[in-house]
Amino acid sequence: MRTVLAHLMLAAVAVAQAPKAVEIQPKPGATDVTPGDFDIKVTFDRPMGTGYSFTIGTATFPKVRGKVKWIDGKTCVLPVRLRPNHTYAFGINGPGNMGFVSKNGVPVEPVLVRFKTTGVAAPNPATPAANREAVERARRLLAKHYSYRELHEIDAASFPFREDVLASTGSPLEFARRIGEDLGGIPDPHIWLDVDGQIVPAYKRSVIPNVRAQNLRRYVKDGQQHGPRLAEADLGGGIRYVLLATWGDKEVVEKALEVLNGEAKAWVIDMRLNGGGNETLARRVAAKFIDARVRYAGHRSNGQVHERHLDPAPAAQRIKAPVAVLMGGFCLSSTEAFLLMMKQAKRATLIGVPSGGSSGNPQPHDLGNGVTLYLPSWQALRPDGTCFEREGVKPHIRVNALNADLDAGRDPVLERAIALLKKKLAVPAGK
Numbered sequence: 411m412r413t414v415l416a417h418l419m420l421a422a423v424a425v426a427q428a429p430k431a432v433e434i435q436p437k438p439g440a441t442d443v444t445p446g447d448f449d450i451k452v453t454f455d456r457p458m459g460t461g462y463s464f465t466i467g468t469a470t471f472p473k474v475r476g477k478v479k480w481i482d483g484k485t486c487v488l489p490v491r492l493r494p495n496h497t498y499a500f501g502i503n504g505p506g507n508m509g510f511v512s513k514n515g516v517p518v519e520p521v522l523v524r525f526k527t528t529g530v531a532a533p534n535p536a537t538p539a540a541n542r543e544a545v546e547r548a549r550r551l552l553a554k555h556y557s558y559r560e561l562h563e564i565d566a567a568s569f570p571f572r573e574d575v576l577a578s579t580g581s582p583l584e585f586a587r588r589i590g591e592d593l594g595g596i597p598d599p600h601i602w603l604d605v606d607g608q609i610v611p612a613y614k615r616s617v618i619p620n621v622r623a624q625n626l627r628r629y630v631k632d633g634q635q636h637g638p639r640l641a642e643a644d645l646g647g648g649i650r651y652v653l654l655a656t657w658g659d660k661e662v663v664e665k666a667l668e669v670l671n672g673e674a675k676a677w678v679i680d681m682r683l684n685g686g687g688n689e690t691l692a693r694r695v696a697a698k699f700i701d702a703r704v705r706y707a708g709h710r711s712n713g714q715v716h717e718r719h720l721d722p723a724p725a726a727q728r729i730k731a732p733v734a735v736l737m738g739g740f741c742l743s744s745t746e747a748f749l750l751m752m753k754q755a756k757r758a759t760l761i762g763v764p765s766g767g768s769s770g771n772p773q774p775h776d777l778g779n780g781v782t783l784y785l786p787s788w789q790a791l792r793p794d795g796t797c798f799e800r801e802g803v804k805p806h807i808r809v810n811a812l813n814a815d816l817d818a819g820r821d822p823v824l825e826r827a828i829a830l831l832k833k834k835l836a837v838p839a840g841k
Contacts, residue, residue, distance in 0.1 A: 428519045429512045430455045431502055440525040445494040447475065449487050452502055456512055457483040461637075463509030464488055465501035466522070470607035472498050486510070494529025499608050507659060508638040517638040524608070535780040536585050541577045544777035548589065551775050557711065557786045558770065558799055562596050570595070582780030586610040589781070597800070599742065600770045604782040620738035620763060620811040621682040625821045626653075629828065636665045648675030649831050651824075654695075657687025657744045663694065670698060670729065676831040677733040678824070679752075682762065686743030696751035697723040699733060704754040707747055708795060709771065709788035715795065716788075720751050732757045732834045734827035737805055741765040749803040750792065759830060760805040762823045767802035 433453040436443045450464070450472070462478050464471075476489035492498065502521040503510050510518040552559060553566035571592050579585040586603035593601055593612035603610040626643075627633075630651060633643030639655040639662050654666050670677070679695075696706075700722045707718045722728060735752050737760055746765045752758045770786025777783055789797050809826045 427516055429458065429510070429516060431518065431521055434502075434521075434523055436523075436525045438521075438523045438525065443492065443525050443527045445492045445496070445527040445529060448472070448490050448492050450490055450500070451485060451487050452510075453485040454510075454512075454518065455484075458486070459511045459513055459515070461509040461511060462486055462488075463501075463503045463507040465504035465507045466499050466607055470497065470499040472500065483513075492527050494527055496529070497524065497526050497606055499524045499606070511638060515635055515638070522608075534581060535778075536579060536582045537779070538577045540779040541579060541585055542573065544585065544779040544781060545571050545573055545576050545589070547775070547777050548593075548783060551783060551785060555773070555775065555785050555787065556601075557789050558598060561789075561797070561799055562598065564596065582606075583608065583610070585779060586781045589783075598770070598786065599766075599768050600772045600784070600786045602772070602784050604774065604784065605780060615766070615768075617739045617766060619682050619740040620823060621680070621736070621821060622816050623683075625816065625819050626824070628819055629821065629824055636669070637662060640666055640669075642669045645678065645828055647832055647835060649678060649828065649835075650674035650676075651678045651680065653680040653683070655683040657684065657689070657692045657748070659687070660691060663691040666695060667698075670695070671727070674731055675835055676731050677729065678736065678827050678831070679733060680736040680824075681741055681745055681748065682736050682738045682823070683740060684745045684748075685740060686745050689744040689747045692744050692748035693720055693751065694723075696720060696748055696755070698727055698729045699752065699755035699758055701728065701756070704751075705793050706751040706754050707793060708791035710791060710797075711771075711788040715791070718747075720754065730757070732759070732831055734758075734831055735760045736823050736827060737762040737765055737803070738811075738823070739763060739766050739802070741803075742767075743769045746790070746798070746803050753803070753806075754793075759807060759827075760803075761807045761809055761827050761830070762805050763808060763810060764802035764804050767798055767800045769799070 431452050432455045435451040472490035472492055475491045478488050480486050500523055503518050504520050508517040549566045576588055579588055582605045586605050587610055590603050590610045590612045598613055599615045601612040630643035631646055635641045641653045643651040645651050703721050705717050706720050709716055737749055746769050769790035771788045772784040773787040775783045792798055809823045811822050815822050
């Protein structure tokens with residue numbers, strides 16, 4: 411089990427364990443790459459598996475002209491076609507996409523590579539006049555479209571943008587970084603900037619998950635890792651454990667559904683390292699635990715309240731066994747929606763500490779100078795119509811995981827879940 415849960419590419423994994431890209435073609439930051447047919451090559455410091463994840467926004471990702479191939483056990487090649495005088499970016503692994511793993515299953519630490527091709531220079535859209543107009547657009551957008559402006563007490567007219575600093579920035583990316591620093595005063599992870607597919611965050615949220623991956627092996631008898639974001643294990647007494655660390659990868663969720671089709675007297679579903687993704691995928695898992703259509707959440711947009719409902723999976727696919735859902739402050743957005751879904755499941759018990767409290771369906775807005783501003787478009791609501799932004803979803807049973815517990819190799823949240831499920835199954839303590 412040591413190589414199943416202890417080596418997940420998560421906050422608890424030591425950097426020294428992860429494979430590294432020792433050679434990248436083109437070199438990160440290169441500004442003289444010849445346009446035309448080109449092979450992106452990445453060479454790692456150890457033998458690798460055959461999977462891969464080249465990631466980044468579509469606007470800056472090169473046009474692919476052939477299939478990815480491994481030319482030896484360490485070098486992966488992606489054939490592309492490059493336009494002249496263009497800025498490109500691609501990621502080697504990234505959030506929700508961790509396909510580059512070593513032979514023994516350790517994911518590569520995400521790397522972002524930017525480069526430019528040669529050619530006739532395009533006009534720079536970030537002129538002083540365009541930048542000043544972009545600041546005014548940002549003010550209007552905050553006033554009209556930002557769904558949490560009242561919650562965060564935002565007065566758009568007097569928002570402290572550094573107008574002279576922003577006007578003098580020399581490129582869209584520099585402008586995005588500077589205005590991101592200004593907007594970072596709003597404690598909302600769902601505000602960000604985009605420049606040709608390169609994401610620039612505003613508010614930088616720092617949360618330590620209430621779990622350490624290496625501690626989990628203390629509680630399991632055997633286990634299996636299905637890529638870096640999904641693992642299953644036996645907790646004894648007929649209790650099965652599933653760690654699902656993303657809603658952003660359809661293949662991972664499909665595999666999780668397959669795992670959940672297995673036999674168990676009770677389930678533990680660990681969400682503590684899941685920061686969100688696609689709510690539609692989350693519904694597919696939650697649907698296995700409900701018996702009838704339920705309202706699990708809502709959202710308010712432009713003064714109108716919209717309900718969100720969940721229909722049960724077909725009867726043959728439903729799980730009748732009790733389930734404990736482990737949660738914490740790292741859980742955001744679509745994961746919070748999943749927690750609200752599971753609160754509607756009669757046989758589910760949520761254990762841990764409140765989730766992070768951030769969900770807003772961000773929408774893009776063009777600032778006119780090569781920068782796109784994303785702002786939340788709705789207020790996320792519980793089924794009773796109250797807003798949970800900054801409050802989070804509360805567990806049924808609150809269990810704190812203190813640093814002293816985690817340092818000692820313990821997992822109090824998982825321990826509480828096991829004890830609860832054994833009691834429900836009438837399994838004698840210690841068995």
